[in-house]
Amino acid sequence: RSYYSIIEVGGMNFRVALDTASSDLWLASSACTTETCNAIPRYPLSYESPSFAAVNGNQTSFNASYADGTSSNGFIARERVTIANLTIPDQTMGIITDSNVTLTDRTTGLLGLGFPRLSSVxxxxxxxxPFLVNLAQRGLLEYPLFGLHLTRNTSGTISLGAIDASVVIQPANISWNPVVQFAPFASESNVSSYLQWAIPLGGFSVNHTRLAPMPTYTNVTNNMSIALIDIGTPGLYGPFQDVSRLFSLIDGARLVDTSGQWAIPCDTSVPISFTFGGVSYDLQPYEYIIGPAAGNPNLCLxxxxxxxLSSDGIDWQIGASFLRSVYSIFSYGINRKEPPMIGFYSLRNQTAAPSPIDAVSSIFEFISGISTVATTLPNFPLPTPTFTTPPYAFNTSVPTSNGGIVSSGLATSTYRPVLGGPNGVNASAIPTISPKPALQTLILTNAQGLLTTSTKTLEEPTVTLALPPGWNAASRPHIDTFAIFLVFALSCTRLVL
Known part of the structure; x- marks a missing residue:
């Protein structure tokens, strides 16, 4: 599944998948007639949006390529973009005319939440x-951060400019991690800067037996393993030298695909954990198991x-499987004042770990609610896969650091730092936002004079996707109407994903 939000572009509503591993905003347009584009609502070029502004006569190419070999291509333009009550009237973005990227959940495009250096636009x-950085550079957010609360079966939330007070009960318990700087490419300036939402990985464990990561570029990263925190990744990916050692500690685990896929007994009860900033976060089996193999339902992928191996030195990709266990905060940092930070607030009850019986019960409850994974498992041991180490992509002569102060590319310096000032983190100063309740409790007196209590679900406003103002939905194919839940508080915004 993807996590998405609704944005308004040129007065029209679109669903966009959220991605912390990219920085650009793009929408599929009506000029894209590929099979994948025909299945989704699209930005209608025939509408001739009055807020649309061409860039170089629509002749400046936009290209976005992804690790799975898919790509989206088109041209760059400017449009009025709004998310909740926050608007950029002239946001640059990609208008897609050709794409083979598969978008789910009626999403039209992608909203990258990364740093400017990562943006092709x-x-x-x-x-x-990039859109969210643009909001921070214009001082439109209460604080230059966003918070993510991901869930498995229900809607999650993204909070812009503040953290969700209904989830983060004790802000002082947020553990903060400095973002890693990356050296320049050969064609860039000789200054390190922020590129990805990447932080040091301190270690990983199986059933609390801790293992130290083995970084790919030990000499370059000073023996530090780097993890990309990526909402667009469904699971967890790591280098073979780490992943193989992790599964060696799970009884019955075996390599079932030379691409790097393991299977384990479905009744596995041991937790795995990842350590960031000295804090370990446990994942129970139902959180890291993908599903039972169709050919052997006793084994689960x-x-x-x-x-x-990646030439950028990022060893691990930490995706939704982990992020559903924490509330995550991404702070862009402040020019000349504060470095970018990622905060994790554990959603787990830290005082009571589940017993093995409870863990097995949870995994079987989880497995009973999902489909088997269509795969054929080999009935013989597979050879150890080999991965070639590519040349390191960055200029190794330029020093880098974690959490360094930079003069540009982050939020405007008019913000007052609360995460990295001279006195450290001031948790009480982090802006919060409280969502409106989804249920309303009614206490009434009946005809007999007795008090009765009932609840009702509050109605939410609806939006129609890809419909220009004044147009009739009946004349537009692939139009859907959905509910959206927005909360406003000053410049803080909370949206249901």
Missing amino acids: NQTVTNST SWPMAAP
Whole structure:
């Protein structure tokens, strides 16, 4: 599944998948007639939105490529973009005319939440900043951060400019991690800067037996393993040298695909954990098991998977399987004042670990509610896969740091730092937002004079996707109406995903 939000572009509503591993906003347009585009609502070029502004006569190319080999291509333009009550009237974005990217849940495109350096639009068009960074650079957020609360079976939330007070009960318990700087590419300036939402991984464990990561580029990263925190990744990926050692500690685990997939007994009860900033976060089997194999329902495919080595030095991708166990906060940092940070607030009851019996019960309850994974498991041991280490992509002569102060590319310096000031983190100063209740409790007196209590679900406003103002939905194919839940508080915004 993908996690998405609803944004307004040119007065029209669209669902966009959220991605912390990219920085650009793009929408599939009516000019894209591929099979994948025809299945989704699209930005209608025929509407001729009055807020649309061409860039170089629509001749500046936009290209987005992904690790699975898919891509989206088109041109760069400017449009009025709004998320809840926050608007950028001239946001640069990609208008897609050709794509083979499969979008689910009626999403039209993608909203990248990363740093400007990662943006292809930012590298191509002057004065082009990714949408959320643009909000922070214009001082439109209460604080330059966003918070994510992901769930497995229900709607999650994204809070812009503040953290969700209904989830984060004790802000002082947030554990903060400095974001890693990356050296420049050969063609860039000789200054390190922020590129990805990546932080040091301190270790990983199986049933509390801790293992130290083995970084791919030990000399370059000073023996530090780097993890990308990625909402767009469904599970967990790591280097073979780490993943194989992790599964060696799970009884009955075996490699079932040379791509790096392992299977484990479905009744596995041991937790795995990842350590960031000295704090370990447990995942129970129902959180890291993918599902039972169709050919052998007693064996379940499992995260993490081993992935090919990456030239950027990122060893691990930490996706939704982990992020559902925490409330995560991504702070962009403040120019000349505060570095970018990622905060984790555990959603787990820290005082009571589940017993093995409870863990097995939870996994079987989880498995009973999902479909088997269509796969054929080998009945013989597989050879150890080999992954070639590519040349390191960055300039190794330029020093890097974790949590360094930089002068540009982050939020405007008019913000007052609360996460990295001279006195450290001031948890009580982090802005919060409280959602409106989804249920309303009614206490009434009946005809007999007795008090009765009832509840009702509060109605939510609805939006129609990809419908231009004044147009009739009946004349537009692939139009759907959905409920959206928005909460406003100053410049803080909370949306249901």
